[in-house]
Amino acid sequence: MDLITPGSGLIFWQLFGFLGLLFILIKFAWKPMLAALDERETSIENALKAAETARNEMANLKAENEKLLAEARLERDTILKKAHDASAKMIEEAKAEAVKTGAQMIENAKAVIETEKKAALADVKTQVATLTLEVTEKLLRKNLSDDNAQKELVDEFVKDLKLN
Amino acid sequence: MTRKLLVLSLLLSAFMLTFSSKTYAEGSEEDKTSFIMHHVKDSHEWHFATFGHSHVTLPLPVIVYSGDRGLEFFSSSDFQNHETHAFGEEFAHEGYFIDEHDHMGRVDGASFIDLSITKNVVMMFIVMIVMASLALSAANHYKKNGAVAPKGAAALIEPIVIFVRDEIAKNAIGPKYKKFVPYLITLFLFIWFGNLLGLLPGAANMTGNIAVTMVLAVLTFIITNVNGNKDYWKHVFATPGVPIPMLLIIVPVEIIGLFTKPFALMVRLFVAITAGHIVILGFIALAFIFESYSIGIASTLMVTFINIIELLVATIQAYVFTLFSAMYIGGAVAEHAHDDHH
Numbered sequence: 001m002d003l004i005t006p007g008s009g010l011i012f013w014q015l016f017g018f019l020g021l022l023f024i025l026i027k028f029a030w031k032p033m034l035a036a037l038d039e040r041e042t043s044i045e046n047a048l049k050a051a052e053t054a055r056n057e058m059a060n061l062k063a064e065n066e067k068l069l070a071e072a073r074l075e076r077d078t079i080l081k082k083a084h085d086a087s088a089k090m091i092e093e094a095k096a097e098a099v100k101t102g103a104q105m106i107e108n109a110k111a112v113i114e115t116e117k118k119a120a121l122a123d124v125k126t127q128v129a130t131l132t133l134e135v136t137e138k139l140l141r142k143n144l145s146d147d148n149a150q151k152e153l154v155d156e157f158v159k160d161l162k163l164n
Numbered sequence: 165m166t167r168k169l170l171v172l173s174l175l176l177s178a179f180m181l182t183f184s185s186k187t188y189a190e191g192s193e194e195d196k197t198s199f200i201m202h203h204v205k206d207s208h209e210w211h212f213a214t215f216g217h218s219h220v221t222l223p224l225p226v227i228v229y230s231g232d233r234g235l236e237f238f239s240s241s242d243f244q245n246h247e248t249h250a251f252g253e254e255f256a257h258e259g260y261f262i263d264e265h266d267h268m269g270r271v272d273g274a275s276f277i278d279l280s281i282t283k284n285v286v287m288m289f290i291v292m293i294v295m296a297s298l299a300l301s302a303a304n305h306y307k308k309n310g311a312v313a314p315k316g317a318a319a320l321i322e323p324i325v326i327f328v329r330d331e332i333a334k335n336a337i338g339p340k341y342k343k344f345v346p347y348l349i350t351l352f353l354f355i356w357f358g359n360l361l362g363l364l365p366g367a368a369n370m371t372g373n374i375a376v377t378m379v380l381a382v383l384t385f386i387i388t389n390v391n392g393n394k395d396y397w398k399h400v401f402a403t404p405g406v407p408i409p410m411l412l413i414i415v416p417v418e419i420i421g422l423f424t425k426p427f428a429l430m431v432r433l434f435v436a437i438t439a440g441h442i443v444i445l446g447f448i449a450l451a452f453i454f455e456s457y458s459i460g461i462a463s464t465l466m467v468t469f470i471n472i473i474e475l476l477v478a479t480i481q482a483y484v485f486t487l488f489s490a491m492y493i494g495g496a497v498a499e500h501a502h503d504d505h506h
């Protein structure tokens with residue numbers, strides 16, 4: 001058989017043998033294999049994607065947590081500051097109130113004392129007047145009988161007065 | 165490892181020389197190298213070795229079809245001298261003979277078709293069986309276990325499948341690659357296994373036979389042109405952007421180009437593999453020509469070296485044939501977005 005002349009038998013067998021092989025392998029080997037490869041590649045890709053998503057979610061969650069924490073901290077600080085301010089203000093107010101009330105009370109007490117004093121003076125004046133009248137009356141009554149008696153009587157009355 | 169290989173080749177060369185020198189040393193210069201072409205070409209029998217005067221051969225079926233006598237079956241041993249195993253017109257059997265150049269002939273000169281199971285056909289079947297069993301057992305792995313990591317035969321076949329799909333089909337064909345992947349994988353594996361098994365001692369030069377490469381090239385040609393789209397044919401018969409008078413030259417060139425592509429495929433594989441076999445056998449023949457042990461040792465070292473290169477060539481040629489097939493198919497199915505300028 002010549003080197004560069006194709007032999008008829010070999011062409012025949014090669015053609016039908018190769019086509020048969022092609023048919024069998026496509027049907028029973030390459031199609032299932034390529035399908036399995038595709039399936040595996042898709043599943044790997046999906047798994048990678050899922051992992052990526054999970055990682056992103058984790059990162060988001062963490063960021064959110066940190067944000068929440070920062071917010072909470074800020075809020076706490078605000079609340080503390082407000083409370084501090086409020087208490088300071090209250091103390092200030094209470095002090096002012098106390099001072100005011102004290103002043104008021106002193107004022108009132110002074111007014112009462114004044115009034116009482118005035119009333120007491122008025123009373124004393126009335127008493128003095130009454131006593132003077134009584135003394136005068138008794139003096140006048142005894143005056144007629146005896147001068148000594150009168151004098152005694154005045155002394156007595158004065159003594160009485162002192163004792164009172 | 166390398167040292168072991170060298171020692172082994174030394175021993176082998178010494179072994180081969182003791183046997184072969186008796187057979188060939190007595191003959192003429194032509195006899196000493198005739199085994200090269202005998203190995204490279206196809207044959208009606210499978211000749212393995214000759215020890216003195218006894219031949220170790222596998223007789224193969226001879227199948228002949230003729231219009232007047234129909235389909236007939238013989239054995240190649242019917243057509244040869246039982247002592248020397250030589251074919252010749254004088255050993256005609258039932259009106260047919262096989263001449264010294266392994267050509268079939270008919271005594272009465274009428275026409276017939278030789279459909280014999282020759283050495284290369286047997287080799288082809290062996291390659292197909294190896295390939296099919298590996299591929300089917302690989303596919304079985306996925307059928308049994310689902311889409312899991314490869315094991316066993318699947319671990320051997322899967323990287324090749326992925327390589328052909330991603331590096332050859334996807335790159336050379338483009339978005340429509342999926343349809344052609346099975347053909348390209350089969351093509352790659354058939355050529356690769358054919359090349360590799362052809363390197364075994366005693367094996368046939370199957371992928372270095374022009375009939376085999378022709379059939380593969382014709383299949384690529386058919387697939388390319390059957391799948392050719394409007395752009396492809398427009399490019400051939402009315403090349404865009406070329407003035408009408410120039411078309412008279414361009415169109416015939418384009419039409420010739422359709423056929424030169426598969427022709428180049430056919431010749432490239434045939435030449436690369438046949439040349440490799442001839443070089444290896446040429447180095448072996450040196451020992452017989454010079455009838456010297458030292459030349460034999462040197463040439464065996466060279467044969468080992470060339471064999472390693474041939475392993476590379478076997479893979480490269482399988483890759484190149486598949487890649488070019490994919491590129492031709494890719495050219496036929498590609499959508500040209502740039503219709504107006506070309």
